[in-house]
Amino acid sequence: MTYCVGLLLDAGMVLLSDTRTNAGLDNIATYRKMFTFEDAGERVITVLTAGSLSVTQTTIARLREAIEDDDATGETSIMLAPTMLKVAEIIGNTLASVREDIDHKMNATKVSVSASMIVAGQRAGGAMRMFLVYPEGNFIEATEDTPFLQIGEHKYGKPILDRVVKPSTSIEDAQKAVLLSMDSTLRSNLSVGMPLDLAVIERDACRVSSRRRIEAKDPDFARMSEAWSNALREGFSQIEL
Amino acid sequence: MTYCVGLLLDAGMVLLSDTRTNAGLDNIATYRKMFTFEDAGERVITVLTAGSLSVTQTTIARLREAIEDDDATGETSIMLAPTMLKVAEIIGNTLASVREDIDHKMNATKVSVSASMIVAGQRAGGAMRMFLVYPEGNFIEATEDTPFLQIGEHKYGKPILDRVVKPSTSIEDAQKAVLLSMDSTLRSNLSVGMPLDLAVIERDACRVSSRRRIEAKDPDFARMSEAWSNALREGFSQIEL
Numbered sequence: 001m002t003y004c005v006g007l008l009l010d011a012g013m014v015l016l017s018d019t020r021t022n023a024g025l026d027n028i029a030t031y032r033k034m035f036t037f038e039d040a041g042e043r044v045i046t047v048l049t050a051g052s053l054s055v056t057q058t059t060i061a062r063l064r065e066a067i068e069d070d071d072a073t074g075e076t077s078i079m080l081a082p083t084m085l086k087v088a089e090i091i092g093n094t095l096a097s098v099r100e101d102i103d104h105k106m107n108a109t110k111v112s113v114s115a116s117m118i119v120a121g122q123r124a125g126g127a128m129r130m131f132l133v134y135p136e137g138n139f140i141e142a143t144e145d146t147p148f149l150q151i152g153e154h155k156y157g158k159p160i161l162d163r164v165v166k167p168s169t170s171i172e173d174a175q176k177a178v179l180l181s182m183d184s185t186l187r188s189n190l191s192v193g194m195p196l197d198l199a200v201i202e203r204d205a206c207r208v209s210s211r212r213r214i215e216a217k218d219p220d221f222a223r224m225s226e227a228w229s230n231a232l233r234e235g236f237s238q239i240e241l
Numbered sequence: 242m243t244y245c246v247g248l249l250l251d252a253g254m255v256l257l258s259d260t261r262t263n264a265g266l267d268n269i270a271t272y273r274k275m276f277t278f279e280d281a282g283e284r285v286i287t288v289l290t291a292g293s294l295s296v297t298q299t300t301i302a303r304l305r306e307a308i309e310d311d312d313a314t315g316e317t318s319i320m321l322a323p324t325m326l327k328v329a330e331i332i333g334n335t336l337a338s339v340r341e342d343i344d345h346k347m348n349a350t351k352v353s354v355s356a357s358m359i360v361a362g363q364r365a366g367g368a369m370r371m372f373l374v375y376p377e378g379n380f381i382e383a384t385e386d387t388p389f390l391q392i393g394e395h396k397y398g399k400p401i402l403d404r405v406v407k408p409s410t411s412i413e414d415a416q417k418a419v420l421l422s423m424d425s426t427l428r429s430n431l432s433v434g435m436p437l438d439l440a441v442i443e444r445d446a447c448r449v450s451s452r453r454r455i456e457a458k459d460p461d462f463a464r465m466s467e468a469w470s471n472a473l474r475e476g477f478s479q480i481e482l
Binding site: 155156158159160162163164172173175176177179180184187188220224227228229231232233234235236237238239240241 | 396397399400401403404405413414416417418420421425428429461465468469470472473474475476477478479480481482
């Protein structure tokens with residue numbers, strides 16, 4: 001499994017993904033699930049992936065090929081697409097077509113493959129936008145009312161987001177929120193694992209403003225996780241039945 | 242959906258269930274999911290149910306019929322069974338057979354039915370025991386290492402239990418923990434709904450020590466839910482990135 005989360009805030013976008021991939025419980029590996037396409041100052045697109053690794057890797061590879069193609073146009077390359085909506089469409093179509101190809105190959109074994117993605121980005125002159133792309137290629141968009149999107153093992157980490165994330169949340173608080181949301185997920189589900197990839201895209205920067213890989217023994221993450229546990233236990237002990 | 246949780250502690254057992262049942266999103270109703278069988282001081286058994294209402298209702302009805310049967314024995318009646326393990330076996334076999342019957346009827350429509358149960362109880366002279374009974378009739382038991390069992394929509398409410406519940410947890414704290422676990426679930430999933438049923442079975446009492454129905458506008462639950470939100474936000478604001 002996987003847990004990826006993206007926040008669309010007034011001040012920018014905050015994205016977090018884990019890196020655990022497993023083919024059965026006895027075959028666990030680490031793969032990056034966060035991919036950035038950037039023309040700094042002009043356009044930034046970050047994609048988070050969940051689902052069958054063969055589908056997500058092939059989709060990302062095809063998106064890259066389309067960008068590098070000599071005949072690339074705004075219809076085929078996410079770096080030339082005129083709007084973020086078009087970017088989501090290209091990614092959705094690529095994902096759906098890869099999924100179909102691979103699903104077809106899997107038919108004989110009756111195993112089905114699937115994948116979904118969060119696409120966050122901004123082009124110079126446009127607004128920041130964030131989409132959740134479904135395996136079939138259709139997508140939904142984050143809005144003021146629901147300023148976050150999650151893919152993969154999303155339930156454990158949702159309560160904290162429901163409680164603290166609003167469009168007006170600061171970038172700093174947003175990073176805390178996604179890390180604590182991930183912390184709850186890591187504690188409850190073994191199929192989500194460190195290291196983590198955290199990225200911030202500030203409003204109108206059109207580039208990744210900061211990027212951080214958080215390793216299993218990261219002292220800052222450990223301190224925050226410990227402080228949150230203490231805060232929960234402290235808060236819990238003070239509540240009267 | 243449903244959310245039910247049971248805690249097996251040194252001091253006793255704490256059980257909580259919601260009451261929302263739905264057949265599609267447009268057909269929502271309230272049904273009790275907590276059932277108690279009691280011979281006060283001699284034997285107490287509380288069953289929490291999740292899954293298809295037709296399966297759980299029929300299973301409970303058959304358990305009642307078996308108890309009231311003139312030829313009831315320790316092999317057929319959960320009120321005569323010599324051990325709690327045998328109680329879990331009878332409930333598991335009844336559940337599996339009802340599920341199979343109904344599944345057979347549903348075959349034509351390719352819809353499948355299923356249900357699971359938490360069974361908690363004690364008989365005079367025996368230990369408190371708590372089981373999670375699967376749709377197939379097999380079961381697992383709560384232990385010191387994992388002193389709680391959940392059925393239904395369990396993920397949203399698991400992080401708080403993972404953090405605060407130990408065998409040594411007091412009955413009072415345990416009630417807080419299950420109510421806050423339910424609170425997180427209610428906030429994140431519409432298919433789990435008030436009112437709630439909360440029961441406490443103190444160690445060696447062999448009866449339900451306290452029972453409380455918590456209605457949608459219960460002021461104590463609202464106060465606790467509000468206090469928990471404030472504690473989370475307060476704790477969150479004090480953590481440094």
